[in-house]
Amino acid sequence: xxxxxxxxxxxxxxxxxxxxxxxxxxxxxxxxxxxxxxxxxxxxxxxxxxxxxxxxxxxxxxxxxxxxxxxxxxxxxxxxxxxxxxxxxxxxxxxxxxxxxxxxxxxxxxxxxxxxxxxxxxxxxxxxxxxxxxxxxxxxxxxxxxxxxxxxxxxxxxxxxxxxxxxxxxxxxxxxxxxxxxxxxxxxxxxxxxxxxxxxxxxxxxxxxxxxxxxxxxxxxxxxxxxxxxxxxxxxxxxxxxxxxxxxxxxxxx
Amino acid sequence: xxxxxxxxxxxxxxxxxxxxxxxxxxxxxxxxxxxxxxxxxxxxxxxxxxxxxxxxxxxxxxxxxxxxxxxxxxxxxxxxxxxxxxxxxxxxxxxxxxxxxxxxxxxxxxxxxxxxxxxxxxxxxxxxxxxxxxxxxxxxxxxxxxxxxxxxxxxxxxxxxxxxxxxxxxxxxxxxxxxxxxxxxxxxxxxxxxxxxxxxxxxxxxxxxxxxxxxxxxxxxxxxxxxxxxxxxxxxxxxxxxxxxxxxxxxxxxxxxxxxxxxxxxxxxxxxxxxxxxxxxxxxxxxxxxxxxxxxxxxxxxxxxxxxxxxxxxxxxxxxxxxxxxxxxxxxxxxxxxxxxxxxxxxxxxxxxxxxxxxxxxxxxxxxxxxxxxxxxxxxxxxxxxxxxxxxxxxxxxxxxxxxxxxxxxxxxxxxxxxxxxxxxxxxxxxxxxxxxxxxxx
Numbered sequence: 001x002x003x004x005x006x007x008x009x010x011x012x013x014x015x016x017x018x019x020x021x022x023x024x025x026x027x028x029x030x031x032x033x034x035x036x037x038x039x040x041x042x043x044x045x046x047x048x049x050x051x052x053x054x055x056x057x058x059x060x061x062x063x064x065x066x067x068x069x070x071x072x073x074x075x076x077x078x079x080x081x082x083x084x085x086x087x088x089x090x091x092x093x094x095x096x097x098x099x100x101x102x103x104x105x106x107x108x109x110x111x112x113x114x115x116x117x118x119x120x121x122x123x124x125x126x127x128x129x130x131x132x133x134x135x136x137x138x139x140x141x142x143x144x145x146x147x148x149x150x151x152x153x154x155x156x157x158x159x160x161x162x163x164x165x166x167x168x169x170x171x172x173x174x175x176x177x178x179x180x181x182x183x184x185x186x187x188x189x190x191x192x193x194x195x196x197x198x199x200x201x202x203x204x205x206x207x208x209x210x211x212x213x214x215x216x217x218x219x220x221x222x223x224x225x226x227x228x229x230x231x232x233x234x235x236x237x238x239x240x241x242x243x244x245x246x247x248x249x250x251x252x253x254x
Numbered sequence: 255x256x257x258x259x260x261x262x263x264x265x266x267x268x269x270x271x272x273x274x275x276x277x278x279x280x281x282x283x284x285x286x287x288x289x290x291x292x293x294x295x296x297x298x299x300x301x302x303x304x305x306x307x308x309x310x311x312x313x314x315x316x317x318x319x320x321x322x323x324x325x326x327x328x329x330x331x332x333x334x335x336x337x338x339x340x341x342x343x344x345x346x347x348x349x350x351x352x353x354x355x356x357x358x359x360x361x362x363x364x365x366x367x368x369x370x371x372x373x374x375x376x377x378x379x380x381x382x383x384x385x386x387x388x389x390x391x392x393x394x395x396x397x398x399x400x401x402x403x404x405x406x407x408x409x410x411x412x413x414x415x416x417x418x419x420x421x422x423x424x425x426x427x428x429x430x431x432x433x434x435x436x437x438x439x440x441x442x443x444x445x446x447x448x449x450x451x452x453x454x455x456x457x458x459x460x461x462x463x464x465x466x467x468x469x470x471x472x473x474x475x476x477x478x479x480x481x482x483x484x485x486x487x488x489x490x491x492x493x494x495x496x497x498x499x500x501x502x503x504x505x506x507x508x509x510x511x512x513x514x515x516x517x518x519x520x521x522x523x524x525x526x527x528x529x530x531x532x533x534x535x536x537x538x539x540x541x542x543x544x545x546x547x548x549x550x551x552x553x554x555x556x557x558x559x560x561x562x563x564x565x566x567x568x569x570x571x572x573x574x575x576x577x578x579x580x581x582x583x584x585x586x587x588x589x590x591x592x593x594x595x596x597x598x599x600x601x602x603x604x605x606x607x608x609x610x611x612x613x614x615x616x617x618x619x620x621x622x623x624x625x626x627x628x629x630x631x632x633x634x635x636x637x638x639x640x641x642x643x644x645x646x647x648x649x650x651x652x653x654x655x656x657x658x659x660x661x662x663x664x665x666x667x668x669x670x671x672x673x674x675x676x677x678x679x680x681x682x683x684x685x686x687x688x689x690x691x692x693x694x695x696x
Contacts, residue, residue: 055319
């Protein structure tokens with residue numbers, strides 16, 4: 001297990017996601033002189049996020065790198081561009097997009113896009129940064145998964161499958177780096193109050209605040225914990241969900 | 255469709271929630287024939303931020319800061335930024351918002367739309383006095399940039415405009431330099447209304463912040479005898495060795511009122527003894543003290559969901575301002591009515607406003623004296639008391655505060671806001687609120 005580092009330089013992939021933004025804010029609040037590199041597909045949106053951070057923490061250095069995170073070639077190019085700028089102490093991979101399950105069932109293209117954005121892309125980004133961290137012998141990779149990946153269920157199994165892929169990958173990466181100075185942290189948020197889940201409020205779902213999920217993410221990464229449920233209660237909830245016999249689970253409308 | 259309530263928890267109607275997630279928002283999504291309204295943190299008490307059956311554009315995602323100019327003290331930010339975040343980012347750097355209301359958990363957009371005021375009105379006026387410019391998005395897609403010198407007619411309609419002229423997407427605010435995060439305060443008990451006015455008048459010269467708590471059940475002699483605690487304060491320089499910081503060192507963890515009990519916890523049985531205890535406790539603490547800005551400006555922000563103490567029926571807030579000429583008699587009459595009815599709450603505030611006109615056409619603060627009080631919702635008896643209070647306010651030539659109001663009659667609204675006809679042309683036809691329907695017919 002890696003000893004807690006000070007994370008002077010942090011790379012955030014998918015930096016326009018709300019969880020990523022709040023992690024960035026909290027990291028800068030804790031240490032305003034940090035260096036952040038924000039990676040995403042839309043330069044204008046990244047600039048808006050970067051500006052906000054620069055106003056909040058004028059001593060911080062915030063750079064942006066624009067890249068298409070759905071293509072393997074551009075992911076490798078992005079990692080090179082980031083390494084030309086800095087040597088990351090930590091990388092947080094936080095992009096994702098909750099798809100419309102019904103749409104995914106109707107059109108293969110939609111399902112494919114959902115799998116790429118939520119599964120393949122985060123995994124390939126992590127792998128790209130794992131290469132350089134292996135050479136450096138130290139670093140922390142945080143990947144945002146989801147409780148949805150714990151068990152496929154009818155209401156969101158395309159998203160769940162992608163996040164299941166992320167979990168299986170994180171396990172493998174953790175195994176690879178066990179006993180070295182590289183920590184791999186899988187963060188599994190429960191439903192969070194972000195625009196992605198705004199429509200869920202209609203069903204009276206209990207949503208966690210983004211601030212608390214970001215705080216759990218940061219704490220988990222700084223300690224190098226392999227799996228972080230955010231909020232923690234989801235560990236117990238998903239333990240129950242995972243353990244339910246199929247006969248009972250199949251009767252549930254979730 | 256989701257149930258949305260305001261802070262008074264008087265109603266629970268369905269709304270279509272539409273978060274504004276583009277930076278900046280490109281267009282205001284509306285179903286055909288529908289109308290919408292911007293909604294921030296929902297801290298207004300009545301129905302100014304509600305639109306039953308319609309759309310609420312949620313401004314919470316608009317929480318980014320855009321730019322800061324240290325030489326002019328100007329901050330540009332999206333309209334969903336909370337006043338709390340501005341204070342927490344800038345107080346450690348020696349800057350503060352010149353005007354804040356009793357809670358910092360409100361959005362910049364909400365603060366402008368209600369032209370909120372604070373304890374230092376006679377020095378700094380209201381929130382709108384420190385807005386350099388704002389950007390407004392209309393439902394037809396038009397963007398209007400306005401300020402005191404640029405398209406000022408739009409500006410004066412939008413400040414205090416209850417969100418009815420468009421959705422505020424961004425604003426540039428002027429912050430003020432402060433020597434530290436602490437205040438020199440003085441607490442002075444008083445036993446007559448005359449004493450309150452003497453204190454208020456004599457404090458104006460040397461003190462920036464003035465306010466008083468008042469025991470709403472203690473009025474005697476036609477309201478001339480009433481007890482309260484007068485508070486006055488100035489920003490203080492840091493003491494030796496002290497560092498600027500945004501939160502008090504020994505800040506308690508916030509506590510939360512976990513649920514709304516079936517009946518109000520504030521009732522005849524509890525209110526009288528509470529008020530008596532509060533008065534005597536503060537009487538013993540009378541004198542000078544040094545206090546951090548957060549508990550002084552925002553006393554209830556650490557008690558999350560405090561509005562639940564009023565129970566499932568919810569509560570009203572009644573806040574009026576009466577001109578100074580008729581002030582003392584009107585306040586005495588109001589207090590007498592309230593004590594006689596035995597209604598009210600320990601949260602009673604009495605304060606004089608400064609001699610300055612507000613910038614907004616529909617802004618609430620005016621020269622005079624303001625009384626603000628919570629009332630647990632006891633149905634008809636509460637509404638009847640309000641009708642009697644309305645009579646006093648109306649006769650004195652005063653008005654009620656829309657940000658707090660859930661029931662004022664249209665006639666009182668129109669008489670209190672003579673600039674209403676000048677305001678109406680700026681209304682966005684795609685916007686409506688429960689308040690606009692109730693008070694303006696649309």
